[in-house]
Amino acid sequence: MLQTLRWIFNYIAQVKHIYISALILLVISVVTNLLITISQKYIIDDVFIAGNYHLFPYFLGFFLLMACLYIASWCFKDILFERASDKLRLIMRKEYMQFLYRMPVKDYQKERIGSFVSYLNEFMNSKNVYIWIFPELIEKLLNLILLLAIVGYVMPELLVIIIPLSIVFIVQGKYFGSRIQRLSVERNELKTEHNVNIEEGISSSREVVAFHKVHWEVKKLKQSFQRYLNKIFAMVRLERKQLYISEPLRWGSNLLILGYGGYQVIQGNVSIGTFVVFYQLSIQLLDAIQGVYNSIMQFSNAYGGMYKAKDIIQGEQIDIGNTAITNAIQNIVLKDVSFSYTNEQARVLESISMEIPVGEKVAIIGESGSGKSTIAQLLLRFHEPSKGKIEINKIPLNQISRASWTHKVHAVFQDPYLFPDTIRSNILMGRDFSEDQIVQACKITEIHQTISELPEGYDTILGERGITLSGGQRQRVSLARAIIGNPEVLILDEATSALDLETERRVQENIDSMRKGKTTIIIAHRLSTVENADICYSLHKGKVTVA
Known part of the structure; x- marks a missing residue:
């Protein structure tokens, strides 16, 4: 206290x-x-x-x-x-x-x-x-x-x-x-649990209805509320005693x-x-x-x-670094990098060493669980290596200012998050780009025609997590959001997995044409996604098997 x-x-x-x-x-x-x-x-x-x-x-x-x-x-x-x-x-x-x-x-x-x-x-x-x-x-x-x-x-x-x-x-x-x-601590924990159950129940409404589990969801909410209510009554009884x-x-x-x-x-x-x-x-x-x-x-x-x-x-915080990168990125190197999510789990990556040439298209492929996406997360500093280091321009990545680094690196994930706002706001995310730049980015990602056919166009309000769009449409809006600034490094982690092969091919060609001389890292399962890469790394059980 x-x-x-x-x-x-x-x-x-x-x-x-x-x-x-x-x-x-x-x-x-x-x-x-x-x-x-x-x-x-x-x-x-x-x-x-x-x-x-x-x-x-x-x-x-x-x-x-x-x-x-x-x-x-x-x-x-x-x-x-x-x-x-x-x-x-x-x-x-x-x-x-x-x-x-x-x-x-x-x-x-x-x-x-x-x-x-x-x-x-x-x-x-x-x-x-x-x-x-x-x-x-x-x-x-x-x-x-x-x-x-x-x-x-x-x-x-x-x-x-x-x-x-x-x-x-x-x-x-x-x-x-x-x-x-x-009792106050216990009450608040139960209140948090109940509020989370309500939020998750609303978010999962499609699955609940599809599996005919409405009664199951209602029962779960009633039980969590009853536990919360019982703790409130316990506090009231104690306060009444005093x-x-x-x-x-x-x-x-x-x-x-x-x-x-x-x-x-x-x-x-x-x-x-x-x-x-x-x-x-x-x-x-x-x-x-x-x-x-x-x-x-x-x-x-x-x-x-x-x-x-x-x-x-007051908990553990990521060191945001204090070294700014003022010059262009000249080299990206992973040196003997190993990583595990917890000390108890097996390593997802084991002594990975690779160089990502600047200005080229680099592919990382492998089966599920091989560690492909983990490399992307390490490059974005979502995690820190358990062993080894990542260097940018010969500077350890953990010493580089996060703001400086993320200004140069953009990423698109397999399941991108879209805000319940307009399509324009989702693409801009507070940045200052012209209408022509927005349209051009959407044309490159083959989503402009779809947006133009909507009644409100780029001012169309998307639902929670962009639910009013299909999976492929969400990915293309997210791609437009990433490429509009034409960053020095673009990381695509299964970013076109929801597209049909023909649309994926056109999007890739457009992005390749736009990003000549820029570094693009593609992480994918399908070989068709990476067939025109300059360099391809293949991962198996956390190790590089082919380079």
Whole structure:
């Protein structure tokens, strides 16, 4: 918990000026609220009971001034905390996504995609709780300290009731806090699982209907929701137990303070004004104790949504490198490269050494599982070699800036991802190319005619993952996206596997004509795909057998 708090404070430090200003206003609101309460004693005793009515306008003016200060400070502190919260939301969301993109692919592939979305949502929700709990906790603690000092100075005997009650609350908070924290973590894990099941159920709707498994999918969703609901009920039961202890203590203490204060008035030891004010202060003191306790409970509750995102952000990250490639790529060499996805698994690549000549068309072929696609992923730095190294212009690839490298290398995969956006946006992906360049790229990949026949043309909105297009159409749109910038290196990993032979031949001829003098790496099963390659490497069980 302490590590998490330090982690949160690092974020708060990024908006410290706003936060400190809000805390100053918070202190003003606490002090003015106490002065408003205390001023009532003098209004009752010195004005109404003593009959000094000429003093009433002065006390009323003081009361009004304090009320205005309290309202202004209370309102503006909330505005500042909200502004700090909004800024932190942007900072934390950006950082989460940056770390997610730098996460090793081996770790990324262990999680279901929907889990990361759920972690982000819980991260944001928990952030809001933490951002608002800190000032609330400071407010309650400040109230607690000031009220203890005032009550202890004027009526120290009341501390005999209040101090034991505080100890009970501390013990209770420690007991229930750890249990609520554990249940909170478990609840959020089950919530993530249920949300992922919903997302996957929607994504797989075609397969579910095709296999007549709707009842099976509904049953799975019901079971995951029931597990999540059971954990919520367990938390509610635990929170109810702590209320069964804390509320009777609180109201019992109110009764004792009321009885003791009334007795002191009857005995003539305190004035009516003193009794009225210090009864209010005692109630506020009890509320402050309760507030501190509630804040501890909220900390414990919010921890469940924070720890997973914290693990991602503080987890292993890919070294993005710091050496920029300013000159053209002159050579690409794999030296004794071996790779396995985990230490327990057999190596997918075993001591691979190859040179990819610049400006030529290089083919890598082999049966499924031979390691062809793994070479592409290593070149794209999705993974790092377990042994050996890859050099670009005699510089180790892991030392080269990722931004610099990916600017020069584009890739197309067998199952490309298309965003649920327009065809134009999918091709551009935020880059600045003219309409003529877009059309030319699509003509090269033999998809322009198909797009032109659509009612909205290049402004046609694609469905999720481009589901409104066929597999071959998706591949050709993705090819257009890759070649529009005419990168120095183009990696095609089964990028035309969904095309018929004639269309594939035309697309290849167009790309070959466009990319003369550029490096193209083709990974394929079909020999027809690589028959006009300048160099061909054949892989078998992770080793080069023919070059």
